[in-house]
Amino acid sequence: MRAHEAGALHGNDAAPTWLPYPRDVNHLIDGLWSRNSARNAEGAVEIAGVDVRRIAEEVGTPAFVLDEDDFRHRARAFRDAFAEAFGPHRGADVYYAGKAFLCGAVVRWVEEDGLGLDVCTGGELAVALRAGFPAERIALHGNNKSETEIRRALEAGVGRIVIDSLDEIELVDDVAARLGLRAAVMLRVTTGVEAHTHEFIATAHEDQKFGLSLTGGAAFDAVHRVLQAPQLDLLGMHSHIGSQIFDTGGFEVAARRVLALVARIRAELDHTIDQLDLGGGFGVMYNTQHTPATPEVLAAGIARIVSTQCHELEIEVPHMSFEPGRAIAGPSTQTLYSVGTVKDVRLGGPHHRVYVSVDGGMSDNVRTALYDADYSCLLTGRVSDAQPEVVRVVGKHCESGDIVVKDEYLPSDVERGDLISVPVTGAYCYSLASNYNHVPRPPVIAVRDGGIRTLIRRETEDDLLGLDIG
Ligand code: LLP
Numbered sequence: 001m002r003a004h005e006a007g008a009l010h011g012n013d014a015a016p017t018w019l020p021y022p023r024d025v026n027h028l029i030d031g032l033w034s035r036n037s038a039r040n041a042e043g044a045v046e047i048a049g050v051d052v053r054r055i056a057e058e059v060g061t062p063a064f065v066l067d068e069d070d071f072r073h074r075a076r077a078f079r080d081a082f083a084e085a086f087g088p089h090r091g092a093d094v095y096y097a098g099k100a101f102l103c104g105a106v107v108r109w110v111e112e113d114g115l116g117l118d119v120c121t122g123g124e125l126a127v128a129l130r131a132g133f134p135a136e137r138i139a140l141h142g143n144n145k146s147e148t149e150i151r152r153a154l155e156a157g158v159g160r161i162v163i164d165s166l167d168e169i170e171l172v173d174d175v176a177a178r179l180g181l182r183a184a185v186m187l188r189v190t191t192g193v194e195a196h197t198h199e200f201i202a203t204a205h206e207d208q209k210f211g212l213s214l215t216g217g218a219a220f221d222a223v224h225r226v227l228q229a230p231q232l233d234l235l236g237m238h239s240h241i242g243s244q245i246f247d248t249g250g251f252e253v254a255a256r257r258v259l260a261l262v263a264r265i266r267a268e269l270d271h272t273i274d275q276l277d278l279g280g281g282f283g284v285m286y287n288t289q290h291t292p293a294t295p296e297v298l299a300a301g302i303a304r305i306v307s308t309q310c311h312e313l314e315i316e317v318p319h320m321s322f323e324p325g326r327a328i329a330g331p332s333t334q335t336l337y338s339v340g341t342v343k344d345v346r347l348g349g350p351h352h353r354v355y356v357s358v359d360g361g362m363s364d365n366v367r368t369a370l371y372d373a374d375y376s377c378l379l380t381g382r383v384s385d386a387q388p389e390v391v392r393v394v395g396k397h398c399e400s401g402d403i404v405v406k407d408e409y410l411p412s413d414v415e416r417g418d419l420i421s422v423p424v425t426g427a428y429c430y431s432l433a434s435n436y437n438h439v440p441r442p443p444v445i446a447v448r449d450g451g452i453r454t455l456i457r458r459e460t461e462d463d464l465l466g467l468d469i470g
Pocket of ligand 1: 100141240279281324325367371427
């Protein structure tokens with residue numbers, strides 16, 4: 001593209017239609033904040049009894065602040081909702097998807113709260129094993145597992161390896177044979193469902209790297225091969241249709257297709273598949289546009305879908321499992337930033353946009369840049385009675401796409417030194433964090449009952465320089 005004068009056409013300072021003018025710009029919108037977040041008598045936000053000003057002072061900013069009770073409450077809610085919904089059948093287990101956010105403390109909470117753990121790399125497996133997670137409750141995923149990862153998983157005795165391709169069948173069988181072990185496996189099938197927030201496009205999503213295609217026949221072929229493989233025990237089938245899904249429509253199509261395969265396997269191969277994992281993907285509220293269902297409503301809806309399909313196909317409802325990540329970790333955490341430069345940028349005519357810069361950015365939350373995600377934010381260190389105005393919250397990176405919150409109303413007197421928080425950053429923010437521009441990654445702290453505990457310490461310049469040994 002040739003360079004041209006950008007002018008105001010590239011900018012529009014009007015609030016997007018979904019962003020309502022706030023009745024009270026200091027208010028913590030219901031559903032956006034972890035369950036123990038509230039303003040205290042001094043007007044500052046506290047989380048589990050810990051004032052954000054204290055966090056800024058003791059821990060510094062930016063910092064991920066995780067409300068431990070909120071995280072565990074959600075984990076248990078998913079565990080119980082699915083167990084209850086499938087109770088009349090053969091039950092259901094919930095595996096927390098560690099890719100959303102994983103550290104030793106989270107592993108121990110998940111263990112204590114009776115969930116399984118889904119890992120998708122040797123690194124995630126290492127975190128789980130170091131924290132003493134029972135290997136039989138671990139599921140290993142990944143579309144390109146290395147021989148080393150497979151060997152470590154088998155030696156540790158993981159409960160299941162979710163096989164993702166035809167050649168992986170041989171690979172796992174070979175590694176297991178060399179170790180003199182058996183491998184319990186599931187097969188990840190691609191159902192041709194691409195689930196979006198509100199719609200799904202059937203068959204359109206065959207063209208991606210995950211799983212074994214149902215329509216292309218790879219899935220049936222894979223079942224046949226696993227049943228022949230000397231070291232493999234076929235536990236069941238797996239399907240994951242996507243992420244940030246709000247309704248059960250996508251699960252309905254996926255379940256129908258996988259269960260049809262299960263019926264075919266029984267008819268043609270005389271083999272009964274007695275476990276089905278429908279993955280994760282349950283949506284969360286990042287802003288007022290999103291309306292997630294409760295775990296109870298989701299579980300009851302999916303149980304109805306699965307039992308109806310099984311009834312029609314005259315097969316027994318399998319033992320079920322689910323793998324929520326975002327819906328457990330996301331809402332538990334907010335990122336606390338300090339405001340630096342505030343710049344009022346003229347866009348031509350009457351238009352302008354206020355850019356509020358914070359001390360982090362795309363290195364601690366790349367989701368806005370990567371997925372065009374719409375986050376929210378709030379002035380959390382104090383209240384203000386200044387007029388609300390739409391601002392854009394940006395980071396400190398050398399990149400104009402370094403946007404944390406595209407549009408939000410903040411009080412117009414927001415200034416250097418203020419504390420602001422971005423809610424629902426517990427999933428895929430720390431886990432996707434980078435050192436872009438040699439910015440050290442923030443710490444993750446857990447707050448509970450008025451106390452602060454550092455789960456992951458702040459990265460230092462020495463950490464970064466220590467890698468540079470050339
Ligand atoms: N199970 C499997 C096999 C998955 O691939 C995933 C997510 C999950 C479970 C958990 O999905 P969740 O419940 O968290 O939606 N980085 C993206 C999301 C990538 C999801 C990858 N797989 C984001 O930030 O939106």
